[in-house]
Amino acid sequence: MGKQTFVIVGGVAAGMSAASRIRGLKKDAEILVFERSNYVSYAACGMPYLIEGKVSSSKDLVVYDSRFFKEKRNIDVFLHHEVVKITPTTKSVLVRNTETGEEKEYSYDRLLISTGARPILPPIKGLNLNGVFTLRQLEEGIAVYDYIGTKKPKRGLIIGAGNIGMEMAEAFSARGLNVTIVEKMPSILGSMDDEINEVVEEELKKNGITLIKLKAVVEFAGENSVVKEAILEDGEKVQADIVIIGAGIRPNAEIATEAGVEIGQTRAIKVNERMETSVTDIYAAGDCAEAYHLIYGRNVYMPLGTTANKQGRVAGENMAGGDAKFIGVVGTSVFKVFGLEVGRTGLTEKDAMREGKDFVSNVIEHNSRAHYYPGGAKIKVKLIADKRSKQLLGAQMVGREGVSKRIDIFATALSAKMTIDDIANLDLGYAPPFAPVYDPVLIAGSELLKKFESIR
């Protein structure tokens, strides 16, 4: 057998993790990575902080550049190269150099589709005006940063009150902009429950952010091709010198569909725990693919950088002949908005209702540190558990400190399918500067147990 060729379509988190893992296992294989943009292996989640000015240079967001991969790992990265067709019958890809327009065919033994996702563009007129941005590729983050520096916008508008919307509200605010968020749904952070959302809304208000809910933007109007205002569905106008569209993302799965690769109900690429698609020798990983959810018990679409990295590594190992499994996700995410830390894992109450689960839930508030130790803050914790088995289904938290890693305690408990009894009895670390004797995690557990007792 000659030298094996591995082709990677898309070189960000999943793609470069896979490529590196393949190289680790196959010293003499040929590894070709085709990346449409100008960057590989960048930290997309860092863009709000680049724009905010907390990151000194966009270079800091590039984990490794293409030269590093060539020199240190002998991985051939083709920037500005787009794979336009995958032909499983001949095991080849057609690749276009987006700078020259030249097209060339490459053969593969095994292929990874790691094409990521793209922003959902709501049906709004004037999306092409200058000053209207999406935030997906690093180039876009840099463009927003430069636009603020050179055009000095005064009023920032954010479409969508999800995690990115929150982070961008803080970033714009830090750059001195007056910020408005428009969310067409009844609540912010669609995925979270009201007890958490109300705390976040209060924090936005305290920081001078205007939040408009239950209204869609229908048009951006401008002067000399530069955005000046947004027109809402009821005719209300919101002035804006810069706009970020943060209305979610959808998987880049078209090229997979055309190649005959099965797409899941989520519209992302269907994969098994080995990250194999329905087509032999074609794997998928990252934001274009589904992930198995340990609590839902089925594949979901929850694109996140951590998952992309892990899936890429599993795909790479299996492509190189190994036998790795991506165990699954439990839906953990955290974000910072002004002085708040917000986290979730597993199912919210809304999720549990949608799933028809029979559940019990409870909300508590407790100190992050011993009450007498300075600097502590209240943490709000919501837990949801299965009514019959008492198995934890999900947790949500919000507070000024101590949320981001405490949510991971619940994420770990979800993975282990722990019950609320297990959680209330955890042997957690205690010292006055870090926690009260009864940590908010334990209080949340024991108070939910009391609720179970009261309904028995």
Place this chain on the structure above:
Amino acid sequence: MGKQTFVIVGGVAAGMSAASRIRGLKKDAEILVFERSNYVSYAACGMPYLIEGKVSSSKDLVVYDSRFFKEKRNIDVFLHHEVVKITPTTKSVLVRNTETGEEKEYSYDRLLISTGARPILPPIKGLNLNGVFTLRQLEEGIAVYDYIGTKKPKRGLIIGAGNIGMEMAEAFSARGLNVTIVEKMPSILGSMDDEINEVVEEELKKNGITLIKLKAVVEFAGENSVVKEAILEDGEKVQADIVIIGAGIRPNAEIATEAGVEIGQTRAIKVNERMETSVTDIYAAGDCAEAYHLIYGRNVYMPLGTTANKQGRVAGENMAGGDAKFIGVVGTSVFKVFGLEVGRTGLTEKDAMREGKDFVSNVIEHNSRAHYYPGGAKIKVKLIADKRSKQLLGAQMVGREGVSKRIDIFATALSAKMTIDDIANLDLGYAPPFAPVYDPVLIAGSELLKKFESIR
């Protein structure tokens, strides 16, 4: 059946938790708590911070006073009352009022021994000099605070480099004292491994603390009954105007022994998961009792406030006729020393060796936040896992931030008997201000997995 009488011997963490739980389940029972000292239900762990000046008043450390228990929970608390004898045959206790010397007998239906622990006093001459303190009861913490305020000591000496020794070094330093720690063992933090200890020693040095290891103090010498210096076994002298003895604690189990209650090999009171002792209707909980350790698989003596609270609650529930279980501990503890957070859970390498375990261990260092986000710090993580099953046996961490709750992720994993594969695949929260894409917890897991692969 008439009104039941519950007697609690010792009213701090375990005792008052039990009393409160009994009252919650038995509205008309008689609940008598006898407490030798002047306080019930105080936060003993807060004393170093009281001395440091971070806690504004000693009153802040008293969670509830005896009046609260009488008025709100109808629990009769007798301060300055010492139980001098327990007679199981007649189900009675003999109690001495330590202020008047009066003795009185009380009958019980069920009894809890929650007598706590007392400081181990090393064989040093001159322990009775003024300025030599132990730190166990709240009165002692207040006395140290007052002594510093009135006598203005310049040089503080701490005997023992355990958690309390570390916290007191910081407290003395904050009050402007020159601090020396003398530890007779070869390493500080007896329970931790060298990779962690070396970081802590460096931090002590950076903060001007003198550490003397492998030497015992044999005598305190004074002038006019006030301590002036300590004399080490090799004749070296260390000047000291105030001394804290932090050489560990031992269980107050004598009264239990005299009553015929079985004592474990640890010298603490032997209990089952219901917190029952070997004698019918006598329970024990807190620092005088053993605790089942989920990783050792046997009872151990690891006195901690969190355990005392949980054991007290379980004892109270069972004394009142319920059926609660204390599942066990995994040996989690955290402390702060100057700019460092230090944590451990489960077995150290030293512990694993002593147990004759066949294990694999590894140490990594990784960022607490995304590398480009300001304010992060390196965290050092040591993991120990069973060589055959890959089950996690223990974790230790040290760093300038992000340790205290990350250690709880491992504590949860230990409770769930997770393997290193499980840990490397955890779905932990990620956002640049709080964690890198690969959290130190995940890196520690995947690097230990690589070590497993390399020895296969």
